[in-house]
Amino acid sequence: MNGGFVLNPLRAVDLDRAARLHREAFAPIGERGWTRQDVAGLLASPGVAGFLLTEATFDIGMAICRVVADEAELLTVAVDPGHRRRGAARLLLGAVVESARGGGARTLFLEVGADNPGARTLYDSLGFAVVGHRAGYYARAGRPAADAFSMRLTLS
Numbered sequence: 558m559n560g561g562f563v564l565n566p567l568r569a570v571d572l573d574r575a576a577r578l579h580r581e582a583f584a585p586i587g588e589r590g591w592t593r594q595d596v597a598g599l600l601a602s603p604g605v606a607g608f609l610l611t612e613a614t615f616d617i618g619m620a621i622c623r624v625v626a627d628e629a630e631l632l633t634v635a636v637d638p639g640h641r642r643r644g645a646a647r648l649l650l651g652a653v654v655e656s657a658r659g660g661g662a663r664t665l666f667l668e669v670g671a672d673n674p675g676a677r678t679l680y681d682s683l684g685f686a687v688v689g690h691r692a693g694y695y696a697r698a699g700r701p702a703a704d705a706f707s708m709r710l711t712l713s
């Protein structure tokens with residue numbers, strides 16, 4: 558059920574909420590979560606757009622992407638651990654795709670950890686294809702760095 562989800566652009570007043578969502582989503586996979594300053598720095602960069610998904614008074618998820626010329630990059634997507642498998646990421650990525658298209662992008666790229674099969678399944682289901690492999694790309698707390706796959710979705 559996802560009838561109660563509300564999607565809005567990520568605004569400057571949402572920085573703490575976005576950083577908290579990021580931290581709590583990524584901590585379990587051993588990845589350093591972003592700070593308020595990290596999110597603020599990104600949102601202030603050219604071509605960057607963010608989205609915040611809420612339901613009633615709860616923050617459910619966030620996503621940030623960047624468009625440069627005709628290429629877009631998914632910088633992050635994070636969903637609260639208590640609200641997963643309800644279609645939140647699918648909704649957020651739909652907004653990212655629309656925003657990227659609107660900004661003139663023809664392709665959308667992302668990196669996903671080889672140790673993150675859930676996210677990989679999500680991207681596969683949306684039509685992303687693996688186009689590269691980066692050894693030791695993600696630092697992981699308490700264990701060896703993880704490889705990443707680069708993935709691409711054609712938008713046009």
Ligand SMILES: CC(C)(COP(=O)(O)OP(=O)(O)OC[C@H]1O[C@@H](n2cnc3c(N)ncnc32)[C@H](O)[C@@H]1OP(=O)(O)O)[C@@H](O)C(=O)NCCC(=O)NCCS
Binds near residue numbers: 635647673
């Ligand atoms: C990956 C993540 C964003 C998915 O969020 P979500 O809201 O649970 O995803 P959705 O409910 O929209 O899932 C859509 C589809 O993706 C796939 N999927 C998502 N999570 C999955 C998982 N853990 N295992 C297997 N498939 C999964 C399924 O096909 C799912 O459809 P279904 O539920 O009908 O089977 C979330 O688990 C998360 O925040 N993880 C930590 C941060 C992270 O890894 N971000 C991505 C970094 S590249």
